[in-house]
Amino acid sequence: MAHTEGVPSWSSYSYLFGPLVAFAVIGGLVVVLRWASRRGGSVVEAPVRPGEPGDYGMLVPVASPPTYAEGEVVRRTLEAKGVRATLAMTREGPRVLVFPTDAVKAQAALRRKGPARG
Helix, strand or coil: CCCCCCCCHHHHHHHHHHHHHHHHHHHHHHHHHHHHCCCCCCCCCCCCCCECCCCCCCCEEEECCCCHHHHHHHHHHHHHCCCCEEEEEECCEEEEEECHHHHHHHHHHHHHHCCCCC
């Protein structure tokens, strides 16, 4: 009274199937983790380190708002006026920076807006 019907012929090797799947999953994780943590190519953004106001290349500061939130308001105001601007945290506090060719236009837009220290 043997009940061997419907049993696959490879069942004698099925004990290898579990460990092979486990090694394949672990190998895949190793590849992904090595890719994600390789030097200089991390998918995790490095923390922002504040610099000096003059450390931003050609960009010149046009406003020195007291808080980062107020700086974002100033930056968006300038962008609404057609001036490309960026907000950077420096060691001396937040600075709104623009290209030198846009500095006069930015200062004029800020004077019309109201008090923005610059």
